[in-house]
Amino acid sequence: MEIRIKSFEELSIKELYALLQLRSEVFVVEQDCVYQDVDGKDQKAMHVLGYDDEELAAYTRLFKAGDYFDAASIGRVVVSPKHRRKDYGKEIMKASMEFAFDKQKDKNTIAFAKVEPLIKISAQVYLKKFYEDLGFKETGKRYLEDGIPHMEMMANR
Template sequence: MLEIKVKSFEELTKKELYNLLQLRSEVFVVEQDCVYQDIDYKDQKALHVLGFKKEKIVAYTRIFKPGDYFELASIGRVVVQKKERAYKYGYAIMDASAEAIKVHFKTSTIKISAQVYLKKFYNNLGFKETGKEYLEDDIPHIAMVRN
């Protein structure tokens, strides 16, 4: 079972910040073999949705209010530790993120920039593709929106 916490940048403990950055690096840089600037000064504006299992962060997203990243509210840096993916924590962290957007930002319309290979996963969560595929950090992405 995943324990979910939503925190502002200022509310994160040093340990939580270190652990979430480690998880993002483990998946986005090492596993996906993609050299890119993960620490982008957007974390300070985001709310952080942390998925804990036995006090360890195994799933994570960051969410933005409308206008802070895209025109619409958005979810980004969606990540689940590789050995924990069999438990479908991606769905749990995305559902918690959508709920946090509803509670904190008073909207349910969400835009994401999705890696193309995860399109079906996001379709299952109610997201629909908008526009054409594009490269982001040399990885095929597509914009998707859920109302």
């Protein structure tokens, strides 16, 4: 899988359409969850796109500390149904985590954290093991988000 990381402004119209289509296909249709996916936060995010032969196969969006949570965060983690079982979920998350951690230790960016670099996520509960395998730990807060059980998880380098 080829990974591309872009700001909102760097996305082409074709890329933006593909990522919104994938998010809608999985989060709205497959998970049968009516919610406002286009939430006005994409403009602040970095977008991690995973391509399999020029087709968008996996995606995440990243926020620096303070833009979504108090720590850097990764969200909208999604793998296309026809590209599952290829470990693309882990691959896109590892690339996302590496980028987020690297940005936090770069003193020349506004994302620099003065404490140990952290990543906070709002994870669907059924994916707990997936995220634990990537180094995330549940912080104890569980809640419903758009009718789906979620939990707060954190990872550090």
